Amino acid sequence: MSETMFDIFVIGGGVNGCGIARDASGRGLRVGLAEMNDLASATSSASTKLFHGGLRYLEYYKFRLVREALIEREVLLRNMPHISWPMRFVLPLHKDMRPSWLIRLGLFMYDHLGGRKILPPTATLDLTKDEAGKPLKPFLKKAFEYSDCWVQDSRLVVLNAVDARARGAEILTRTKVIAAKRRGDHWEVELDAGGEYRMVRTKVLVNAAGPWVAHILHDTLKLDTREGVRLVRGSHIVVKKHFPHDRAYFFQGSDDRIIFAIPYEGEFTLIGTTDHDQGDDLSKPECTVEEADYLRSFASEYFDTPINPEDIVWTYSGTRPLYDDHASSATEATRDYVLSLNGDGAPLLSVFGGKITTYRKLAEAAMKKMEPHFKYSNGDWTAKAALPGGDFPHDGVPQLLASLQASYPFLTPKTAQRLIRTYGTDAAKMLGEAKATKDLGEDFGAGLTGAEVRWLCEHEFAVTAEDILWRRTKLGLHFTPKQAEQLESWLAAQNGHESIKKVS
Numbered sequence: 001m002s003e004t005m006f007d008i009f010v011i012g013g014g015v016n017g018c019g020i021a022r023d024a025s026g027r028g029l030r031v032g033l034a035e036m037n038d039l040a041s042a043t044s045s046a047s048t049k050l051f052h053g054g055l056r057y058l059e060y061y062k063f064r065l066v067r068e069a070l071i072e073r074e075v076l077l078r079n080m081p082h083i084s085w086p087m088r089f090v091l092p093l094h095k096d097m098r099p100s101w102l103i104r105l106g107l108f109m110y111d112h113l114g115g116r117k118i119l120p121p122t123a124t125l126d127l128t129k130d131e132a133g134k135p136l137k138p139f140l141k142k143a144f145e146y147s148d149c150w151v152q153d154s155r156l157v158v159l160n161a162v163d164a165r166a167r168g169a170e171i172l173t174r175t176k177v178i179a180a181k182r183r184g185d186h187w188e189v190e191l192d193a194g195g196e197y198r199m200v201r202t203k204v205l206v207n208a209a210g211p212w213v214a215h216i217l218h219d220t221l222k223l224d225t226r227e228g229v230r231l232v233r234g235s236h237i238v239v240k241k242h243f244p245h246d247r248a249y250f251f252q253g254s255d256d257r258i259i260f261a262i263p264y265e266g267e268f269t270l271i272g273t274t275d276h277d278q279g280d281d282l283s284k285p286e287c288t289v290e291e292a293d294y295l296r297s298f299a300s301e302y303f304d305t306p307i308n309p310e311d312i313v314w315t316y317s318g319t320r321p322l323y324d325d326h327a328s329s330a331t332e333a334t335r336d337y338v339l340s341l342n343g344d345g346a347p348l349l350s351v352f353g354g355k356i357t358t359y360r361k362l363a364e365a366a367m368k369k370m371e372p373h374f375k376y377s378n379g380d381w382t383a384k385a386a387l388p389g390g391d392f393p394h395d396g397v398p399q400l401l402a403s404l405q406a407s408y409p410f411l412t413p414k415t416a417q418r419l420i421r422t423y424g425t426d427a428a429k430m431l432g433e434a435k436a437t438k439d440l441g442e443d444f445g446a447g448l449t450g451a452e453v454r455w456l457c458e459h460e461f462a463v464t465a466e467d468i469l470w471r472r473t474k475l476g477l478h479f480t481p482k483q484a485e486q487l488e489s490w491l492a493a494q495n496g497h498e499s500i501k502k503v504s
């Protein structure tokens, strides 16, 4: 049993844990992180995938949260122009819902609270003439169109972990924290990596376990604290492409809730989400038939062609680990984050709530909280630091794509586009000296090659077919079960083979 002494050890490889690990490593601290499954295997791959201010939070007077998130959208867009991009949202006006003057006022604030430079402002659409009106019911005549951004959530997490490791962090996937005890000025943390046990020591312990944050406090660390988390399940359905353009819809419901219908992975439409209290159930959340029916009928109130059960190709569900602010309904519970510091000698920092959009600001706030315990070699630095592959201008995708196609003319336009949107400037590193498709090795289907799978295992902590098909990429949507099995068998056969170095 080897012992290592870290400055900071993070429990949890979701967006918050990986964001904190990256920020702390960049300040010169010795950082470790343990994730019990794959990176982003819990809430951080199950979001609606928006960098957004959260238009509806204005109704709950969450101005600070909305403002911070609105400003953050463009900071993040500049730092990861490969995996995130601007998106326009069409909000059809409906006489039985919120009055149009109120929505216009909300959108005016949305446009002006956050110092927008890249994203275009709100516009008014005549749905009888605009293409966005065509898929909608004819009684919808007018809409507002506003800006937010799309992000590939699980890639965001992985790229933070990749960058943290490049800056010296030790990232341990498939490694569970099973116990931790205070020993004077440090913690002793026990790790279980699939039956291989290891003890590490750390000055500060960070509990970024998302839905498990309270479980870690009470059961793993056995601390006497009343801090709690409110687990709220949110589900999405993915259906065959329901409209031809690249804008998303924002629909209001008669229950005061809202849902989005978003163009997804080229051939699909993503519809979500729901809000259901999960109690203290920590099992893997699943989209129930009732939730799928709710989302279908909600969207079908607006779309002229209803969404039928057989249109659903995939569903997913995640648990929001919200700070328990004793709000009466799941929809009203705050999405703001709370950082709580426990103990002086060997501090514990616990993360409650938060959004994908505010993960970087949350990491900065966490570093501020821990400041008294360390002397940093530098201050806040992540606002102007690109994630791996994101070192090009925010509007530079067309040029990058053209240059990739010129260097690798054998790539289909679809694959070239996918590779840029997945790896950015690293796409060319992944393709290396290849002169023809055959140089990329195995063909697993849907454009996934041996070269890409090797890259994902060597650079991005991927181990299983599920890691590759559902979190590093979304090629699972295009794979047959047989192709997925073949990939899994291939990976199993490579296990222990020197050409694929497992990083966990």
Ligand SMILES: Cc1cc2nc3c(=O)[nH]c(=O)nc-3n(C[C@H](O)[C@H](O)[C@H](O)COP(=O)(O)OP(=O)(O)OC[C@H]3O[C@@H](n4cnc5c(N)ncnc54)[C@H](O)[C@@H]3O)c2cc1C
Pocket (backbone or CB within 6 Å): 011, 012, 013, 014, 015, 016, 017, 034, 035, 036, 037, 038, 039, 040, 041, 042, 043, 044, 045, 046, 047, 048, 049, 050, 051, 052, 175, 176, 177, 178, 208, 209, 210, 211, 212, 216, 220, 232, 233, 234, 235, 273, 317, 318, 319, 320, 321, 351, 353, 354, 355, 356, 357, 358
């Ligand atoms: C349906 C839904 C839609 C959302 N949409 C958006 C959106 O569009 N935009 C937005 O900004 N935000 C959105 N959010 C919010 C956002 O997804 C979450 O706030 C964020 O992902 C939480 O990240 P996290 O790192 O705290 O938790 P998680 O991603 O859950 O990570 C915690 C990790 O800790 C690990 N862990 C737990 N216990 C241990 C242990 N003992 N040892 C080791 N590892 C452990 C878990 O395996 C897990 O991977 C949405 C959330 C949901 C549920």
